[in-house]
Every structure is written in structure tokens, then in C-alpha cells.
Amino acid sequence: MKRALHVITGLGVGGAERQLRSLLRRLPLACDVVTLTNAGPVAAELRADGVAVTDLGMRGNRDVGALPRLVRLIRGGDYDLVHTHLYRACVYGRLAARLAGVRTVVATEHSLGAHRIEGRPLTPATRALYLAAERLGAATVAVSGTVAGRLRDWGVPANRIHVVPNGIEPATFAFDEEARAAVRARLGLPEGAVVVGGVGRLVPEKRFDVLLRAVAELPEHVWLVLAGAGPERAGLRRLTARLGMTGRVALVGEWPDMPGLLSAFDLFVSPSTEETFGLAVLEALAAGLPVLHVSCPAVDELPRQEAPGARRVEATVPDLARALRAELALGVRRLPVPEVVRRYDIDRAVAQLMTVYEEVRR
Template identity: 75%
Template sequence: MRRALHIITGLGVGGAERQLRALLRRLPLPCDVVTLTEPGQVATELAADGVRVAHLGMLGNRDMSALPRLARLIRRGRYDVVHTHLYRACVYGRVAARMAGVRAVVATEHSLGARRIEGRPLTPSTRALYLATERVGSATVAVSHTVARRLADWGVPPRRIHLVPNGIEPAHFRFDPGARAVARARLGLPDNALAVGGVGRLVAGKRFGALVRAVAALPDDVWLVLAGEGPERAALRALAARLGVGRRVVLAGAWPDVRGLLAALDVLVSPSREETFGLAVLEGLAAGLPVLHAACPAVDELPEGAAPGARRVASDPDAIAAALREERAWGARRLPVPEALERYGMERVAERLMDVYRGVCAR
């Protein structure tokens, strides 16, 4: 193998996008990246890393002119492996790779839920298109056992499914008091505030509204920081104002320094009822935070008791508020980082992915 091309739907700040950047730092072969849309912050960061990034300028889901343009780009690059990420990139990328004559085509399934994929409803037509293009590829990577089971239930042959979890670098998130002071000042958090955090796309499925309601039921020294962008931003701001906690709810946007953000927090909450992996939960644990989560396959797949800082809670406001009252009684604290997180170390993940590449290239 000489070179690989990664195709992704967009490169704004998101879990799959951040995961791609971290992965490329560890893969032991040169890689280029194509983004179909939105050459955002992560595109800039990849370019700073020395990765060549091309923007296809796709106009929408049905912009069929993107297919021959992408095939020409792949053909010119003479790539040994094409690796696609996220639904639109998987659909177009797998077909374009085969049009370009590349037979080693891998797709990572980051966000396949029971009823939604990447926040969009899983309609019969969405599922049919996904399965039709999956057959054009060589292998599909599932980021958790949960996703692997869903793919098999859909009818993807088990021999084509490879489990390669998302990766983290726990040392990167190690708590830094200096970073905490800087981030809390930037966020406008009072010195005595217990900072509760939620990290992710501001979409209905993340259930951040339940977190706003939970914080509204708590004393004034409990503040909420929501880091992320999305269509629910205005609704969350309006909900906080209606509940009289607008001052205590900080909508931080796409915060670029995740390590600093986690250092600023005292508790991380993931109220989503359905997750395909739960990367934010792992990052919170790596930062030494107590973490409350409604669903997290990454924690579920660790040995029992291996992540004592993670506690499962129901995703309704009352249950979250009750758990946060207990955390408030403890006060701001840092917990030992679970050694089990090394299971998801990025070096291990990159090596497992290289095994997939070697397998599809040998066929």
C-alpha cells in the first residue's frame, strides 16, 4: 500500500470529523482527504497537519455531477485504498471509487441508530440506497458492537463487517488547572459555579433540552455549558430564557479546544437515549470528570466496573437533576483516569484499521 484517500461529507467540528483528524495522525501511510461539502474548521486543522484536503463543492444530496468529478479525482490520485465516512460520502464515495477502478473500498459507519442515521430518519429509501452502495464496497467498519449488530440485522454479510472502535488519546485530555482557569474565564463562569457540560451537535436526539430543564431545577450556583452547533440552538436558548436560567446556560458553539473545555467543567452529562459509540463520554473520563450518561456503547463494552466515573442515568429532567444534586454535594472534583481507556488508544485503533486495509488490498 502506498496511499489512501479519505472521503467525508463535511469537515465542520463534529465527532466523526475530529476522529478522522486524530486517526490520520497515527496511520502509517500517506493520506489525502476530500470533503464533499463544508470545508470548515477541521479542514483547516488537517491542512495545518500537512494533509492535502480537496473540496468537491457538492451542492446537495442529489448533485449527481459530483459523482464523475469525484471519480476523476480518485483516478488521478492512483490511490490503493478509498475510505469513506458518513452517509452521503459513503453513498457517493463507494460508487465513485469503483468507477475509478479502485477495488479496496472501506467505509466507516459512525452514526447508525435504530431509527436514525446521522440525525436523519431511517426511511426505507435511505436504507435501500445505503445497502445498495454497501455492496459496491469491500468492507464496512462498525465503531461498536451495537453498530455491528445493526448492520448484520440489515443484511450486511458478517464477513464484510469489521469492528474498529473510535479512538482517543487519554493523555491529551489530562486535567490542566491552567487550562481550566483560562477556559472558565472565556466562558464567563463564576469562580464558585459547578459547571455542568454537554458536548455534541445541538439536535433533538441529543436531548439537551432535558439537561436545560434539569439545571433549571437546581440552585443558582449550577451552570450549564453546551458545546456544539446545530438547528436546536435557538430553541435551547429560548427554553433557558423561558425557565429563567438564560444567564446560567452558556451556548459555547463549536469550541475548538476540547481539552480546555473539559478542564473547565465539573460534571459531563450525555442525555441522549441512543449513541453509536459515546466518544464525548470517554473524553470526559479521560479528563477525570464524573460522567452521567443515558447510553454509551463504548462504556458498556468495557469490563464491568472498569469505568467507575461513568454512571448511567435516565434521560428525563428529574433523573438528571437528582444525579446532579448528588454531584453538587460532592463539589468540584477530579477522578482517576480509568486504565481501561487504553483499549481505545488511537495507536491500537490505527493498527486495527491497517489490518482491514491489508485484508481488502489482498483480495
């Protein structure tokens, strides 16, 4: 096996997109990438890495004219394997690969929650289309045991499901004092500010409004910095104003230097109730940050002693506010990098994924 094509819905700054880049930097295959839409910042990063990226230019979920373009691209690339990522790409990519004559088709399920998939409700129609497309592939990779369980509950045969957890590059996120000072200066943070940070798409299911309300109950030297883009940005700005928090909340958008931003934080919070893995939590732990999370399979599926710096909390504003006060009472500190970070090293993820590829090829 020498050549693979990765098909992904978009290449904005998100967990699945960043994970794809990390994998491609280490996979021992020549890999190209097709993005169905939104050739965003991660597309530029992939090209800088030397990866060929094609933007298919889809205009929406029902732009079926994209299918023959994708079929032609797969046929012309002489690929041994097609690997799809995210819902729309998994539907179109699996079908296109079949039509192009490629039978070795793997899909990674990054975002299957209990009630939603990539922000869309799990309706009977969504589920039926998902299962129909799944049968066109050879294997489905789940990023956690939690996601694998949901796939089995949906009716995906257990022998087609392979758990390959996401991976990170731990050294990349090591705490950097100089980066901390530079980022805090760029954000205009005052001397002595304590920074609570969050990272993720600004969508309702991430529940950053709950985090904002909880931080509003803390002393005025505590700031909230949220990194990410999405439709909830305007609503979060309005809520910030209503709570009188305008002077101590920063919505920084798709921040290009995540290790530097994590160095600038003092405490990391993931308020989402429906994570499928928890990549941002792992990156925060790799940066030595104390972490509060509502849901994080990457941590929750392991013995507690592997992630002593991560604390699971309830999803309500009062509970989160109490947990924040308790953590901040311990003072600003950096923690040793826990065992859980080494468990999810990106090289291990690459080795596991290559094993799936070889099994499917056989």
C-alpha cells in the same frame, strides 16, 4: 499499500470528523482527504497537519454532478484504497471508487442508530440506498459492537463487518489547572460556579433540552455549558429564557480547544438515547470528570469496573435531575483516569484499521 483517499461528508467539528483527524495523524500511509461539503474547522486542522484537503463543493444530497468530479479526482490520485465516512460520502464515495477502478474500498459506519442515521429517519428508502451502496465496497467498519449488530440486522453479511472502535489520545485531555482558569475566565463564569458540561451537535436526538430542564432544577450556582453547533441552538436559547436560566447557561458553539473546555467542566453529561460510540464521554473520562450518560456503547459494552467514573442514568428530566444532585453532593473533584480510556487509545485503533486494510487488499 502506500496511498489512501478518505472521503467524508463534511469537516465541521463533530465526532467522526475529529476521529478522522486523529487517525490520519498516525496512519502509516500517505493520505489525502475529500470533503463533499462544509470544509469547516477540521479541514483547517488537517491542512495544518500537512494533509491535502479538497472541497468537492456539493450543493446537496442530489447534486449528482459531484460524482464525475470525484471519479476524476480518484483516478488522478493513484490511490491504493478509498475509505469513506458518513452516509452521503459512503454512497457517493463507494460508487466513485468503483467507477475509477479502485476495488479496495472501506467504509466506516459512525452514526447508525436504532431509528436514525446522522439525524435522518431510517426509512425503507434510506435503508435500501444504504445497502445498495454497501455492496459496492469491500468492507464496512463499525465503531462499536452495537453498530455491528445493527448492520447485521439490516442484512450486511457478517464477514464484511469489522469492529474497529474509535480511539482517543488520552494525554491530550489530561486535566490542566491553568487551562481551566483561562477558559472559565473567557466564559465569564463567576467564582464558585459549578459547571455541568455537554458536547455535541445541537440536534433533537442529542436531547440537550432535557439536560437544560434538569439543570434548571438545581441551585443557582450550577451552570450549564454546551459546546456544539446545529439547528437546535435557537430553540435552546428560547428554552433558556423561558426557564429563567439566561444568567447561567452558555452555548459556546464549536469550541476550538476541547481539552481546555473539559478542564473547565466539573461534571459531564451525555443525555442522548442513541449514541453509536460515545467519543465525548471517553474524552471527559480522560479529563478526570465524573460522567452521567444515557447511552454510550464505548462504556456500556465493557465491564462496569473499567469505567467507575461513568454512571448510566435514565432519560427523563426528573431522573437526570436526581442523578445530577447526587453527583454534585459528592463535591467538585477530579477522578483517576479509568482503564476504559487506555483500552480505546488511538494507536490501538490505527493498528486494528491497518489490519482491516491489509485483509481487504488480500
